[in-house]
Amino acid sequence: MVKICCIGAGYVGGPTMAVIALKCPSIEVVVVDISVPRITAWNSDHLPIYEPGLDEVVKECRGKNLFFSTEVEKHVSEADIVFVSVNTPTKTQGLGAGKAADLTYWESAARMIAEVSKSDKIVVEKSTVPVKTAEAIEKILTHNSKGINFQILSNPEFLAEGTAIVDLFNPDRVLIGGRETPGGEKAVKALKDVYANWVPEERIICTNLWSAELSKLAANAFLAQRISSVNAMSALCEATGADVSEVAHAVGKDTRIGPKFLNASVGFGGSCFQKDILNLVYICECNGLPEVANYWKQVIKVNDYQKTRFVNRVVASMFNTVSGKKVAILGFAFKKDTGDTRETPAIDVCKGLLGDKAMLSIYDPQVTEDQIQRDLAMNKFDWDHPSHLQPVSPTAIKSLSVVWDAYDATKDAHAVCILTEWDEFRSLDYQRIYDNMQKPAFLFDGRNVVDAKKLREIGFIVYSIGKPLDQWLKDMPAIA
Numbered sequence: 001m002v003k004i005c006c007i008g009a010g011y012v013g014g015p016t017m018a019v020i021a022l023k024c025p026s027i028e029v030v031v032v033d034i035s036v037p038r039i040t041a042w043n044s045d046h047l048p049i050y051e052p053g054l055d056e057v058v059k060e061c062r063g064k065n066l067f068f069s070t071e072v073e074k075h076v077s078e079a080d081i082v083f084v085s086v087n088t089p090t091k092t093q094g095l096g097a098g099k100a101a102d103l104t105y106w107e108s109a110a111r112m113i114a115e116v117s118k119s120d121k122i123v124v125e126k127s128t129v130p131v132k133t134a135e136a137i138e139k140i141l142t143h144n145s146k147g148i149n150f151q152i153l154s155n156p157e158f159l160a161e162g163t164a165i166v167d168l169f170n171p172d173r174v175l176i177g178g179r180e181t182p183g184g185e186k187a188v189k190a191l192k193d194v195y196a197n198w199v200p201e202e203r204i205i206c207t208n209l210w211s212a213e214l215s216k217l218a219a220n221a222f223l224a225q226r227i228s229s230v231n232a233m234s235a236l237c238e239a240t241g242a243d244v245s246e247v248a249h250a251v252g253k254d255t256r257i258g259p260k261f262l263n264a265s266v267g268f269g270g271s272c273f274q275k276d277i278l279n280l281v282y283i284c285e286c287n288g289l290p291e292v293a294n295y296w297k298q299v300i301k302v303n304d305y306q307k308t309r310f311v312n313r314v315v316a317s318m319f320n321t322v323s324g325k326k327v328a329i330l331g332f333a334f335k336k337d338t339g340d341t342r343e344t345p346a347i348d349v350c351k352g353l354l355g356d357k358a359m360l361s362i363y364d365p366q367v368t369e370d371q372i373q374r375d376l377a378m379n380k381f382d383w384d385h386p387s388h389l390q391p392v393s394p395t396a397i398k399s400l401s402v403v404w405d406a407y408d409a410t411k412d413a414h415a416v417c418i419l420t421e422w423d424e425f426r427s428l429d430y431q432r433i434y435d436n437m438q439k440p441a442f443l444f445d446g447r448n449v450v451d452a453k454k455l456r457e458i459g460f461i462v463y464s465i466g467k468p469l470d471q472w473l474k475d476m477p478a479i480a
C-alpha cells in the first residue's frame with residue numbers, strides 16, 4: 001500500500017488529502033501537524049475549517065485510509081510520498097522584509113524529513129513557494145540524506161476557499177513539476193498516477209520544476225490583477241456615472257477576456273494573493289527586473305487604494321466624522337462560504353473606521369468574536385504563522401462588539417457596511433433594518449449585493465462600489 005504523509009493540516013493540507021483519500025482507497029493518507037488543537041479538531045465532529053462538502057468527505061474516509069496525527073516524525077518516516085503544505089508567510093524582519101517569502105517552516109520541515117527518513121521518498125511542494133525553492137530543498141535534503149534518495153516535485157494547489165471540494169473533485173488542471181532526469185520522471189509518474197485516479201489525463205500538466213513553481217505565483221498574480229483592474233475601473237465609473245457591472249459584463253463578453261472574476265469589490269483578501277504577489281515582486285527585484293516588479297506591485301497598490309477609498313467614502317458621506325457613531329459591519333470573512341479572515345479587506349476597513357473613532361457592531365455567520373479581536377489587534381503579516389505562535393490579543397478593543405444577527409448589528413446604527421457577499425445579506429428585511437436605524441440611514445455596499453434602487457425607495461442613502469452615486473454622495477466627495 002502506497003503511504004502518503006502530508007505535513008500541515010491547514011486549509012490546503014486537510015481538504016486535498018481528504019480528497020486523495022476518498023478517490024484513492026488503496027492509498028493510506030496521514031495528515032500531520034505540530035498544532036495539537038488543529039489535529040484534535042480534524043479528529044472531531046467540528047473540523048477546524050469550514051468548507052462546503054468537506055465534512056462528508058472526511059467522515060467517509062477518516063479511520064479507514066485517512067488519519068490525522070501529531071506524530072509528525074513517525075508518519076513522515078513511514079511515507080513513500082511526503083507532501084509539505086506548511087505556511088509560507090511574508091517575511092516581517094530582515095532581508096526582504098514585507099515582500100520575500102519566509103521559508104522558516106518549510107526549511108524546518110525539510111530538515112526533519114532528512115533526519116527521520118530511513119527509505120527513499122518523493123517530497124512534494126504543496127505550499128506556494130518562490131521559484132527555485134526546490135533547489136534549496138534539494139540541497140537541504142541531499143546534504144543530510146545518509147544515502148537516501150529524495151526526489152523533489154512541485155505540485156502547487158489551485159483550490160479556492162469556499163469551493164475547495166468542488167475544485168479538488170474537478171480541477172481545471174493539476175500541475176506537476178519535476179527534474180528532467182530518470183529519477184525525476186519516475187517520481188512525476190508516481191504522483192501523476194495518484195491524481196489519475198480521478199483527474200482526466202489531459203488535465204494533468206507536467207513541466208520542469210521552475211515552471212511549476214512560477215506558474216502558481218503567476219496564476220495568482222493574473223487573478224488578482226483582474227480584480228485590481230475592475231476595481232480601478234470602479235473608481236472611474238463613480239466619477240463618470242458609468243456602472244461597473246455593466247462595464248464588466250460588456251468587457252467580459254469578449255471571449256478573449258471572459259466573464260469570470262470581474263466583480264468589483266471593496267478589495268480582494270485571502271491568505272495568498274497579496275503574499276504571493278509580494279513574493280513575485282521580490283523575486284523580480286532579486287533578478288534585476290525592477291520594471292516587472294513595479295508592474296505587479298501596482299496590483300497591490302490599487303487593492304490598498306480600494307480599501308482606503310471605501311473608508312473615506314463612509315466617513316466623508318457621514319459629515320466627515322464617524323466619531324461615536326455606531327456602524328454595523330455585515331461580513332468579516334474575506335469571501336462568502338468560508339470562516340477564513342486572513343487578509344480580509346474587513347480588517348483594513350474596520351481599522352480605518354476605528355481610527356476615526358467609530359463604534360463597530362460586527363456580524364459574520366462564520367467568524368467568532370475571538371478571531372475578530374485577534375485580527376484587529378495583530379500586526380500586518382503576523383497571522384500567517386502556526387496559530388499557537390500567534391500573539392493572543394492582550395486587551396479587547398472596547399469600541400467594537402460582535403453579535404450573532406444582522407438585525408442586532410444594525411439596530412440604532414448610523415450606517416451599515418457590507419464587507420462580505422454572504423447570500424443572506426441579499427434577502428434581509430431592509431425595511432425593518434431601516435426602521436431601527438438612526439437617520440439619515442446610510443448603507444455602504446462593498447460587494448454590490450443589495451438592490452440599491454429598492455433601498456433608496458425605503459429611504460436609505462446607498463453607496464455601491466462602481467455604481468452611479470446618490471446626489472448626497474456627490475455632494476460629499478471623498479478624497480482618496
Ligand SMILES: NC(=O)C1=CN([C@@H]2O[C@H](COP(=O)(O)OP(=O)(O)OC[C@H]3O[C@@H](n4cnc5c(N)ncnc54)[C@H](O)[C@@H]3O)[C@@H](O)[C@H]2O)C=CC1
Pocket residue numbers: 007008009010011012013032033034035038072085086087088105108109126127128129157158159160161271272386387
Ligand atoms: N489557503 C488556500 O486557499 C491556499 C493556500 N496555498 C498555499 O498552501 C500553503 C499552506 O496554506 P494553508 O493551508 O492555507 O495554511 P494553514 O496555516 O491553514 O496551514 C499550515 C499548517 O502547517 C502547520 N505547520 C507549520 N509548520 C509545520 C511543521 N514544521 N510541521 C508540521 N506542521 C507545520 C501549521 O501548524 C498549520 O496548521 C501556503 O504556502 C499557501 O500559500 C495554496 C493554494 C490555496
Ligand SMILES: O=C(O)[C@H]1O[C@H](OP(=O)(O)OP(=O)(O)OC[C@H]2O[C@@H](n3ccc(=O)[nH]c3=O)[C@H](O)[C@@H]2O)[C@H](O)[C@@H](O)[C@@H]1O
Pocket residue numbers: 128157158159160161162220223227260261262263264265266267268269270271272273334335336
Ligand atoms: O493560492 C491560493 O490561496 C488561492 O487563491 C485564490 O483563492 P481564494 O483566495 O481562496 O479565493 P478567491 O475566490 O480567489 O477570492 C480571493 C479574493 O478576491 C475577491 N474577489 C474575487 C473575485 C472577484 O471577481 N472579485 C473579488 O473581489 C474575493 O472576494 C476574495 O476576497 C485563487 O482563486 C485560487 O486559485 C488559489 O489557489
